[in-house]
Every structure is written in C-alpha cells, then in structure tokens.
Amino acid sequence: MKVVKLLCVVCFCLVSISAVRPVWSEDTPGSLPVIEEKEGQENVDASSKARIEVTNTEFDFGAVKSSEQKNISHNFVFRNSGEEDLIIREVKPSCGCTAAVASATQVVPGATASLAVSLNPKGKFGRQNLTVRLITNDPKSSTTSFRMTGTLLSGWRVLPVFVEMGALGKNQAATREVIVTSQYMPGDPMHKITHLKTSSPEITAVTVESPAVPVSPPQNQSYIEVRRTVRIAVNVAEKMGEFNQTVQVATDDPESPTHVINVHWSVEGDIETQPKKIFITEVNGKKNTRDFILTSRTGKEFSIVSCTVKGNKGTDDIEVTEKPESTKTRHVFTSSTKFVPEKVYETRSGMVIFKTDLPDQPEVSVPYTATVRKPK
The missing domain is CATH 2.60.40.10 (Immunoglobulins)
Structure with a gap:
C-alpha cells in the first residue's frame, strides 16, 4: 500500500513539473528550471489591492504644421483608487519619436499622477497614431494603453525625389510623373510653383495644377491640401552611357523655395x-x-x-x-x-x-x- 502511495506522489510531481513547461539553461547544465513566461504577461501580484483609474486614455492634437512645432505634448491623468500603493513599473512608448514620463513611480491610495507624452514632429507628416503602455502592479489592469493621434502638415512634399527612367535606346523617349503636395491650415496663404528648371536640354518638365482639396481626417480639424503633378520627359540623343540630371522645382513659399528631383537613365542603343x-x-x-x-x-x-x-x-x-x-x-x-x-x-x-x-x-x-x- 505504501508503494502505491509513493508511486502516486511521484506521478503527481511529474505531471505538475511538465505542466509548467520548464526551460533549462543551456549555458549552465544542471541548473534549476526557469519557468517560461508568455509574451505580454506581466509579473503582477494577484493579491495586490492597487487599482488604476483613468478618465481618458486618448488625445487628438488636431492638424498642426510640423515645421512650426518643436514638440507636441499632453498629460494623461490617472488615479489610484485602490487600498495599496500603485507602483509604476515601466513606461513603454510605441516608437523612438515619442517620449513618455510618469510624474511618480509610486502613487498612494486616493492620489493622482500624470503621464507626460511628447512627440517630436521633425521629419514626420501625415496621420500619427502613437501608443504608450503604462505597466503597474494593478492585478486587474496591469497594462494601460494611452493613445495620442493627430495630423502633421508637411508644407511641401515631393514624391518621389529620385526618378528612374530605366534603360533607353537611342532617340527613345520616356516619361515619369512626380507628385508635389502642399498642405495649409484654413486661412493660411496658399503658394504656387513658380517655375521648373532642368539641368539638361534632354529633360523637359511641366506642371499640372490641381484644385485645392479640403481634407477632414477622423476626429480632426480640417486642413487644405493641394496636389500638383510634375511630368518629366527625357528625349535621349545618340550619346550612350549613364546619365544623372535634375529638375529644380521653385515655389513662391519663402519657407520652402526650392525642391530638387533627381533623374537617372541610361542609353544602351537599340x-x-x-x-x-x-x-x-x-x-x-x-x-x-x-x-x-x-x-x-x-x-x-x-x-x-x-x-x-x-x-x-x-x-x-x-x-x-x-x-x-x-x-x-x-x-x-x-x-x-x-x-x-x-x-x-x-x-x-x-x-x-x-x-x-x-x-x-x-x-x-x-x-x-x-x-x-x-x-x-
């Protein structure tokens, strides 16, 4: 009978060990097993009575010019509605362009704290959707996500800035189109392309102006976008080889007077x-x-x-x-x-x-x- 009981205990232990799926360290053979933690799980004390309470987890900063903004910031407020101290374990921004700092690492019951989120708009344009995760010791909500959205107006944008015409035969022509976009806040002066200058007589470039289009992103204030098509044509002659030329786009905008489009092609004969x-x-x-x-x-x-x-x-x-x-x-x-x-x-x-x-x-x-x- 004792033997049967002993076997049952051994089997129970083996089943229990296999259930947690230990991962043995390859570097130190014979070491104790390390329990594998699933991604996304936070090591939180289930008995903790800390509770995070948030009124608003989203903020939309509207439409702003990225050139006029050094940083876009917002403070998210949260409160400890529990009976124990709320511990801020980690703050995780979704990208390197976002900085996030909690005003306190430990919040006593009944007290409030804030999460300062700041976006560096340099080099960015278009719709922004940034997330910051706040990791706490609240067992019911160990991860709280805060979201900051908005639209950054780029002023002038040229896409693409490098145009590949490809391999052409002698006396062959090729055409490509480049989109030049400018964005404005309502009431701002709207600018135009004044002229196009090519670096070679083999290149011609013309502009096709489009009407101004009001844009209303979701949960955002309206702005105005103007798209222009610059049509670039290459008419090659008898000379063969590799060629790199440019098209200069000049505007009447004093903040962004010129933009350069690089054009490449090769002539290989028939x-x-x-x-x-x-x-x-x-x-x-x-x-x-x-x-x-x-x-x-x-x-x-x-x-x-x-x-x-x-x-x-x-x-x-x-x-x-x-x-x-x-x-x-x-x-x-x-x-x-x-x-x-x-x-x-x-x-x-x-x-x-x-x-x-x-x-x-x-x-x-x-x-x-x-x-x-x-x-x-």
Missing part, C-alpha cells in the same frame, strides 16, 4: 540584353547553364558577326553558344563555365563581346561572373 549580367556556377563538376538574350527594342533585324569572351585574367572562362530558337530580331544564347579553379573554388569575371552588323551599334558587351567549385 540592342537590349536580358539579363544585364550573366551569373554562372559549377559545383562539384555539375555545370549550370545560363541563357541570355539580345533583342532589338524597335524590332530591327540584326546579325551577330562574332562572339568573344574576354576574362579579367586574359582567359575565356565561359563558353557561349547561340540557341536554335534565335530569330533575326531576337538572338538567344546559352553560357557555361569552362575553366578549372586554382583553389577549392574560384570566381572569375569578364565581358562577352558581340560584334553586330548594325552601323550605329557595332558592338554589344555583356558582363559575366563565373564561379567554379572543385569536386570533392
């Missing part, structure tokens, strides 16, 4: 390569082939006169072969490695140079990178 670079690997004797295509942007017929591989070490590291599915306007090639690595593995790079029968683009170069690992 023949386009896909992909732009060849990556090939060979691992343990198994070659992986890579296909690439030379095609005419305008549908012009052309022929490949010759193909030469020039590696950086003066060797032809890869083998290039034209595939049967090639057409007169679209030439398809496959490539594979053909060198033996000097070490366990080696990476080589170079160019595949094609000679064509096009007078305006007699040569097309495609860079490659080839990696070979020796068989084990």
